[in-house]
Amino acid sequence: MTATRLAHGGNIDRQKPITFTWNGRVMTGFAGDTVASALLANGVRIIGRSFKYHRPRGIMAAGADEPNALVDLTHGVRHEPNARATTVLLEDGMQISVIQGWPNVDWDIFGVLDLFHRFLPAGFYYKSFFKPNWGFYENAIRRMAGLGRAKTSADRRKFDARVDHCDVLIIGGGMAGICAARAAISAGLNTILVEDRPHLGGRLNWCGRVIDGMPADQWAQQIASDLNCRVLTNAVAFGYYDHNLIGVMETVQTSDPDCGDARLWQIRARHVVLATGAFERPLLFADNDRPGVMLADAALCYVRHYGVLVGDRIVIATNNDSGYESAIGLAQAGAEVTVVDIRPIAGGIQQRAEMVGVRVLPSARVIKAIGRTAVTAVDIRTNRGSHIRIDADILASSGGWSPAVHLFSQSGGKLRWDDGTLTFVPDQSPQAVRVIGAANGTFDPAASMSEAIAAINAIAPEKVSWSLPALSQTEKSVAIEALWQDPDIIGRQWVDFQNDVTFKDIALAASENYVSVEHLKRYTTLGMATDQGKTSNVIGLAIMAQLTGREIPAVGTTTFRPPFVPVSLGAMAGSRFGPLHSPLHQLPAHQSHQKLGAEFREYGGWWRPAFYPRNSEDAFATIQREAKAVRAGVGLLDASSLGKIAVRGKDAAEFLNLIYYNELAKLKTGRLRYCFLLRETGVVYDDGVVARLADDHYLLSPSSSHTKGVLDQLELWHQTEYPSMQVSFHNLTSAYATISIAGPQSRTLLARMESGIDLSDQALPHMSLTHGTMMGHKVQLARVSFTGERAYELTMPAGQGRTFWEHLMNLGQDLGITPIGIESLSLLRAEKGYILIGTDTDGLTLPVDLGMAGPLTAKKVDFVGKRSLLTPDAMRPDRRQLIGLRPTDDQFVPAVGSHAILQVDGTRRSIGWITSSAFSPHLNHTICLAMIEGGRGLVEANAHVTIFDRGKTTTARAVEACFFDQQGVRLNG
């Protein structure tokens, strides 16, 4: 016998059939079905194979707690490798298939693993697969175990994201949640209600109770229909973050192939009310993972909410009254139901159950499920101690309820064990959160409603004008009786179904002294699957307590972390992927570079030309050609990304002198100085040229990627340490474009710009600047070089960048003008030994290591980082120092990062590394810059060092860190 769809009843629309496939077989469900309810209605019993032992598994739950029913789901462009069948709404055309099992789910060849289970205990990985190493086994094991496979192709869908805020956010639209929402609305609070199912009402939709004289489901729908607040259904609150920020993932149905099926909400709430309900716990007995073993409330949910009767001979094992609620619903739908209660007597509900034909076995317990691929019978120990076997096709169990405290715990809240209900309940949280109803361990409906009102009353005292509905007379109940694991039961009993953790594994952990909850979890993987142990955590803890003779609270709980349910990465990313992930700055003349065929790369957040290949030139040839063109004629580099920070004010000179390593107060107007900016640790943070435009006006040029950081440093020092100084800072970087014109022909080219600026070396020597007008625009012309050639930086309004660039390119054609990218610039500057911060330096490099010791002795005033340069460590003679290296093999270019090594006692010891390396087309040999211990001494001794590059060793001579034009003849003209 399999499950059947009833002719009527349930929250499905029988007028709207839906076609889908299961492992290629065409099936039909109805609008309102979940994937799980539709599969059950179509007679599917085995929905997958277990993670480790490949045992056949069936659907166990009806919500987010489902551990077994993970399926592969394809729907148009949407693909989810591990969709939880119990929470995904069925849509027309869905292709659903198993994620485990080969050749098929009904007959899985790896099922043989189950026979060897005694050799696969908890921690068998650590005990078995260490010789020769784990990698030897990894591939084979990962193929056998594991979950579904993600697609490797890109997901082009865009996911929506929303940000919202409210006075009170109510999470959970069950009875407590909708009562709280009604109360909050009546109090005039701006309210949002979030519910993870499509309908409000939660268990009211299937529990069969009566409220205000009407069936609970109708009452819930009536309340829901006039909730005058924002209500998000199909929306699961997955994360509770600081200061009441809640992450919510809303599932959206869409036929647009470019639109994602989920929407991420960030909701900031003044107050959060958690009405997240509770998860039913299963009871343990032998072979409790057989298809057909399920949770009692899930069986009730399927029959009342989806019109699917899961079986016709049903045994319900229980230790509390709620098992009878399920028994009544199932018996009313026509099943033959037997309740096996461990207690001698149940509450008033027992009588009602017996009235609808339910058979009750008191003081009895289920000890084993019979049947391999489906339950066929149940072994029971009766109150007289005898064993009987009852034929059954469904074995449902109710071991009590665990409040869904996940979000509360994420809020920073602590949990408290309640012996009366056998639950962990919320205690204190540092955030503005209140927990009501079953989530608070309050299972009585009337008490739960009162809690809802009280919570809103506490938020808005004396404002609530909504009063409680009347409940049908509550009957006498009998308390739950603890039953975690019956030591008399032999046979394998599953605790964590998704990760295949059995009672025996926990016992093994206990016997090997992994008794702390954190060890238990990691050693057995209990609760670490994607269901996060919603059905298994509390049982696992209780068993550990039982085995080690402790109280449950003494074992403790693990910390719950977001997300409460798996969240689509697409929803997390929203539209922030591809070019929008981290948008790059573009240069003002970007289109000109595109036209010239530039190959763009990212440099410090800017999308800049790396080089400009011609025809079929490769990168190496292009870079060599560009570099040669600069030294032979003139090259044009777009330097617009270079920082431009204006520093103005009466105290600008004094302030900059405190901040910069170099002397700046004495810098003459119209002159430039190359400077270091240090951290207080003395480490070089940035380098750049500083210009003095007037007595009270400087212009800084930090590295492209450090502009913001330098500005932050200036503001920080000014605002916190020197607030009385009159100085201000203005970032002008994006207001101007800068073109660097470098090479022996640079002055000739500039002269053609007809600016009237005197370009003679007397008027404009190296490291000076002037202003003028070109092409009708004010420009700044600075003579400064990063190539070692005569060079000028021409700065104009950003909007003119493209016009100037193209005009210069035209004017220089007969001079062999060549656009150059960052890569050839990097080669040219390496020939001169000019450093790049972060490339040739690191987080330990001091100015003295770079050969710039002058300012430390010459500058009398204090400055940032000065004190750190006077420590014994800063003055060690064996510090790493920047030097040049010339490999013995002229053609061999060692990789950047190759170490210089010494052989010490047969082992290699690093004495430093190569920071830049290139083949110089001008010198026709390789050049390297390197940071080497005691490097200056090696240069003076003309010594050789050994280079270790990717397994090969070679030698190189220590030389000055300047390979080209050491006298600076070309630079100064």
Next chain:
Amino acid sequence: MLIIPCPWCGPRAEQEFHFAGEPKARPVPAEQVSDQTWAHYLYHRSNEKGAHRELWSHAHGCGRWFVMERDTHTHQILSTKAPA
């Protein structure tokens, strides 16, 4: 994500701010303090559990730096004020 009350702009989301650690008084005159005092200034942080003073800047807002007192355990913000 915290809600931070900027002393000048009022409560704003954390992503508008930059964090710069514990404010430390710079020992002056720096050249005359001992290596030990200087090292303490550079590298030692109190790492409190509970009330803790921190430097923040409203980087994507007014650009001002301020001192915030925050409970490192509960993330409760106790005060924000202009640097002394």
